[in-house]
Amino acid sequence: MDLQHITDTVFVVAGPVNLGLVKTPGGLVAIDSGLDKQSAKNLLKAANELQDNLIAVINTHAHADHFGGNETLQKRADPRFYAPVGEADVIRRPAWEPQYLWQGAAPLPDMRGKFLLAAPSRVDEVFESGASFTIAERTFQSVALSGHSHYQSGILVDGVLFCADAYLDENITDKHGLPFFVNYLETLQSAKQTKTVNAQWWVPAHGIVTDKPGRAVDYYIHRLQRVFDLITTYIAAERRTLEQVVSLVCQELNLTPRGAGPYALVRTPVSACITAAVEQGLVKPVVEDGYLWFERGN
Ligand SMILES: [Zn+2]
Numbered sequence: 001m002d003l004q005h006i007t008d009t010v011f012v013v014a015g016p017v018n019l020g021l022v023k024t025p026g027g028l029v030a031i032d033s034g035l036d037k038q039s040a041k042n043l044l045k046a047a048n049e050l051q052d053n054l055i056a057v058i059n060t061h062a063h064a065d066h067f068g069g070n071e072t073l074q075k076r077a078d079p080r081f082y083a084p085v086g087e088a089d090v091i092r093r094p095a096w097e098p099q100y101l102w103q104g105a106a107p108l109p110d111m112r113g114k115f116l117l118a119a120p121s122r123v124d125e126v127f128e129s130g131a132s133f134t135i136a137e138r139t140f141q142s143v144a145l146s147g148h149s150h151y152q153s154g155i156l157v158d159g160v161l162f163c164a165d166a167y168l169d170e171n172i173t174d175k176h177g178l179p180f181f182v183n184y185l186e187t188l189q190s191a192k193q194t195k196t197v198n199a200q201w202w203v204p205a206h207g208i209v210t211d212k213p214g215r216a217v218d219y220y221i222h223r224l225q226r227v228f229d230l231i232t233t234y235i236a237a238e239r240r241t242l243e244q245v246v247s248l249v250c251q252e253l254n255l256t257p258r259g260a261g262p263y264a265l266v267r268t269p270v271s272a273c274i275t276a277a278v279e280q281g282l283v284k285p286v287v288e289d290g291y292l293w294f295e296r297g298n
Contacts, residue, residue, distance in 0.1 A: 025136055
């Protein structure tokens with residue numbers, strides 16, 4: 001367990017998903033709970049090291065790797081759970097995550113693993129993205145960072161911005177090839193916004209804590225723009241189905257998703273790019289012979 005002291009009152013439990021711990025006069029507040037039982041145990045171990053109790057958990061968004069530890073924390077520490085409006089619904093009914101990745105239908109069996117389907121969790125307090133709220137005399141400022149998920153919220157406290165998945169470190173952007181997002185323009189906007197927030201430290205959920213996020217943010221934005229341009233270029237050349245575009249993107253970025261779950265994590269951001277291209281008039285959808293085609297817009 002790697003407990004990093006960022007300020008006098010803000011700590012990060014570093015790992016595959018970075019988790020926050022914030023000291024308040026009433027106890028510790030966690031930012032996200034990680035993927036599973038192990039990440040929850042790491043948080044409790046860190047709280048123990050800091051000789052304080054966990055009194056609350058703020059989830060930034062409803063992806064299984066950010067709230068999958070809630071169940072264990074609920075059993076062992078019973079903190080109050082906070083989540084942004086919209087995300088709270090999925091945290092309470094997490095089956096929605098694999099369902100929306102499978103066009104709303106009952107998900108395929110291999111989309112029900114812990115990476116896409118967490119245990120349901122209580123949400124005690126729901127906050128609007130952009131609102132500030134107080135827990136045990138400490139003010140937490142939420143920062144609307146939608147795009148990676150529809151209602152993702154960053155958390156600013158004591159000059160530290162917990163960015164959730166608004167951007168990734170360069171090496172993680174490279175590892176994923178195509179980062180996950182559901183709204184192309186909002187994702188670009190949110191990544192840019194992280195740079196303008198008045199903070200001293202930036203904590204991406206996947207990457208390292210930094211006082212200079214600019215390069216990683218720009219790299220991330222550049223990757224998204226490259227993918228968007230690829231997609232509109234493919235469709236401008238000839239009409240394509242969504243599956244064809246996904247396949248072309250996989251070939252170009254050397255992505256090799258194995259299984260329906262990893263495949264859906266590529267198809268969704270490709271779909272989001274197509275929606276943005278349709279909204280901009282670059283692409284239009286046409287249904288013919290039982291195929292949904294995307295072709296050059298007028
Ligand atoms: Zn996420």
